[in-house]
Amino acid sequence: MRSRSAIFVFVALAVLPAFLAAQDAADTRPGIAVMRFDNAGSHGDEAEAENFEALEVGLQDMLISELSQNSQLRLVERGALQELIREQELGTEGRVEAATAAEIGRLVGARYMILGSFVDVFEQVRMDARVVDVETGELLRARGVQDRREQIYGIVVELSQAITEDLDLPELPEAVQxxxxxxxxxxxxxxxYSRALVFQDAGRTDQARELLQRVTSDFPEFVEAREKLEQLPTG
Structure with missing residues (x-):
């Protein structure tokens, strides 16, 4: 029977041309891919378990969005990464290790892979990001940010800016930050928003649209929700 690593290489070689063709050969900006966040659970509030499961996808998408505010960075689209992982059945059996992340990063043309995790302890949320160097497979940095659950969006913003700073990458202008x-x-x-993304990924477009419409109506500053709503297929 083939080993898992052999299967990985075989599938990687099979799908590599399609992913490389999607990359702009002239784009020399550092590429960054963000993996789905690991959920370490909610302690002290079991009623939030379903919402925290949805945050695995939501936080991934939001961190991609924050990093993509910087035009000097190239972010791998969540959909492309998701398709690759689905093809290879990776990331569904627990925490993704640095070596596997590096292999995925090479396949999607990323220079850095971000492996995120989060935990809620009595409404105090901590997010951690591990940065993998795709070229060497080494874990370069680990950074954690903590605040009240109500400040969860602010945690993502702070984590995004910390990652850029730690890697000595071009920073957003201070006014944008x-x-x-x-x-x-x-x-x-x-x-x-996170639950809407889960519905969207599952092909439940009507439910995703309903939640995104609610977000855009009640929280107009959350422009990412409006953008996602506009991207949903109609009919």
């Missing part, structure tokens, strides 16, 4: 920090995105908006 300040604008992102000042946005008032409550935790309710984040959880609704």
């Amino acid at each position: 300040e604008e992102r920090r000042e946005r008032e995105i409550p935790s309710e908006a984040v959880t609704l």
